[in-house]
Amino acid sequence: MEASARGRVRRGRRRARDAGSRLSGPAVLLVLSAFLVRAPPSVGYLIRLPRGFHLSQDLVKIVGSTNFPVRVYVMLHQRSPHVLCATQQLRNEELIDPSYQWHGPRGKIVSVENSSIQVTSTGSLVFQNFEEAMSGVYTCFLEYKPTVEEVVKNLQLKYLVYAYREPHYYYQFTARYHAAPCNSIYNISFEKKLLQILSKLVLDLSCEISLLKSECHRVKMQRAGLQNELFFTFSVSSLDTEKGPKPCKDPNCESSKRLSKAKNLIERFFNQQVEVLGKRAEPLPEIYYIEGTLQMVWINRCFPGYGMNALIHPKCPECCVICSPGSYNPRDGIQCLQCNNSLVYGAKACL
Known part of the structure; x- marks a missing residue:
């Protein structure tokens, strides 16, 4: 049995090299910083800014179209650019x-005295601290003369203004352990201890570990007998550092950076288990990590009332855009579901 286990460990090393290449894709996503995108006026506008960056009034100005409504995406709780009439x-x-x-x-x-929505002297619309309830259709009526001698002309411009949020993403890990018999209490005890260790690893990063699934199975090995294995599936997600008595404003508090550090700590923890097993002169313990079985996937999710749809929002394909009337999102999914009874933006239930 010991020889079979050591053979499994050696085979796992080959899988570890393959697994390393699979992890590189999501890791690259983490180094992408927030950016500002300006789309053609006839299509729509997406305003994406780094946390803590204050938008200058003259940085971006959005113009309308007489052919169709212009879509405007404003991050929740941020100031909008100038929407021109x-x-x-x-x-x-x-x-x-x-x-x-x-x-x-x-x-x-829209009243000039409104503290959350301002209309400038030149007719520009500016949102302060954009809220979900501000989403909707905004129409500007313009009267003007091209010259002093000409008659008054009228123009009507429509804008579809949407609140959006960054995805609330997390990492999902799977790992396999050689285990005691599946009905053994030692497996349950080991599971609790493993979760405690992982939780402690990421605690200082304001991240949390959640056990998604734990199963014990009997596995028939190649050219060998049966052995018991534990299949763990757990996630690591970031906690909200913007709430509480002392909100964190440091750039290192960004969710992507904290999650990246947490991912690295978890990978290092499992690699260290392999190193320790490789140096053991004694027989392998009954429960140990099977090298090369750690796998990771990057999962996006939106808050209830928000969803992703690259077809409807091509200029904000990776944003969690507020669900339009006629749709809703009741949970942490990534899509707004159809609901003919939903008449508001950001619906979380189909009543």
Whole structure:
């Protein structure tokens, strides 16, 4: 049995080299920083900014189209760019006696005194601390004269404004251990101890470990007999560091950076188990990690009321965009589900 186990360990080393290449793809995603994207005016606009970065009023200005509504994506709890009551052509022309009026969702007139939504003297719409309830259709009515001699012209521009959030992603790991008989209490005790160790590893990074599944199976080995194996599936996700009495504003507090460090610690922990087993002169213990069986996948998820859809939102394909009326997301999935009874943005239930 000992010889069979050592053979399994050697075979695992070959799998470890293969597994290493599979982990490189998701790891590359972690080094991508937040960025600012400006789309063509006729398609839509996505505003993505690094945490703690304050958007300048003149950094991005969005123009409308007379052909169809322009989509605008604003990160939740952030300030929006200036949404102009003008097309690209009118923006570069002189307007005589321009008059602007904005109507928000349900046709309500946007008041100049509104503290959360501002209309500038030149007719631009600016959202302060964008909230879910601000999502919807915004229409600007413009009256102006091209020249003093000409008659007044009227223009109507529509914008579809959506709140969006970054995905709440996590890593999912699977690992296999040589185990005691499947009905043994030693397996249960080992499982609890393993979770305690993993949780302690990532505690200082404000990350948490969750056991998703633990199963014991009897496995027929190649050219060998049966052996018991534990199949562990667990996840590591980041906790919210922006809440609490002392919110963390340091760039190192970003979820992607903390998760990357947690992933590295977990991989190192399993590699160290292999090194310790390789140096043992004594027979292998009854429960030990099978080298090369650690696998990892990167999983995106959206908060309830938000979802991803590259077809509907091609300029924000990896964003969790608020669910439009007629759809909802009740859980941490990645899609807004159809619901004809849903009449609001960000629905979390189909009533």
